[in-house]
Amino acid sequence: MSLDINTKCLHIEEDEENDCKHYGSISFPIYQTATYEHPEVGKSTGFDYSRLQNPTRKRLEKVVASLENGLDALAFSSGMAAITALMEIFKPGDHLITDADLYGGSIRLFDNINAKNGIEFTRIDCSRADIECYIKDNTKAIYIETPTNPMMRVTDIEEVAKLAKKHNLLLIVDNTFLSPYFQNPLNLGADIVIHSGTKFLGGHNDTLAGFVVTNREDISEKLRFIIKTVGSGLAPFDSWLILRGIKTLGIRMERAQENAFKIVKYLQSEPKVKNVYYPGIDGTEYYEISKRQARGFGSMLTFEVESAELAKHILKFTKLIPFAESLGGVETLLTYPCTQTHADVPENERIANGITDCVLRMSVGIEDAEDLIADLKYAIDSYDGYLGQHI
């Protein structure tokens, strides 16, 4: 039986564990335990210690593996914990090609922690560059985000997967922005998928989590060894919160995307807005490839206003929409990438990527679209460019 993704958010296909256990509980229980009793020497319930595995975390991992059509998924205490653990599969002297426009925290990890451990990185615009030119003898993987954060550039996953196969490289895709609801990189040839579960999977701006998903047995084995050794697995209660979030993934993604389209339309009509970056705008650079490889365009958008002063004014004067880091929750948020998510990216690189102080990122939530537009409009209209102040 092959289930639709909306059903997979709520049910597990081969649910060998749930039927006779848990007293018929519909909500999967929180196993708030650190350790497990053994029946006798040499026998185990399958659970020994919660750093290695916990039933609630295992349930969540099964759900996420099923949403991404992966063989295995591992749940970590945050997205960064997931990426940190993944990087342990590489060794000193290995080289990775990564996208130039990545989540700032990933760049910080690569430059400050992994580089110190002897791993080399080359950052390029994977949506446009000829990646093959940058492959060296010690290159081991290509690491991309698509759409990118925050410039919403889209890379052809299938194309890069073919190149990775040809050179025997791993293709790693951070799929946080579209979530498994809209995009499944493993089906397009990627080897590993990353998620910040804090974002759309959790969906309520209330829990941190991260995932590594793979369809390769050897990588799953390595990661299982790493998670039990470094100890960054997701706690039982947090696993339960993400499980609960995932139940409504489909309706949240659809509703937020609907709102995003309406907000894009408003922003395009606003003279003080210079550019709107959203892959769902018909006729723009990434529209066709997005339609080919994803089932939707998502609810992340970035826009550039006419001045840094106006950008700061908007962040101060929206009443409904908070100025806050993060994304993918039911509440709409506005982020200022140059001082928040991308503050640690070297300035010349940040500006070369288009992330100037006039750029705002918006994670569109599930509120009423007209209320959101009215809030933005009030903040924009109340700025007097001549006086440079609130009117």
Ligand SMILES: *Cc1c(COP(=O)(O)O)cnc(C)c1O
């Ligand atoms: C937020 C984010 C991360 C990091 O995840 P945390 O859960 O905040 O640690 C990684 N990648 C992307 C694309 C993100 O948006």
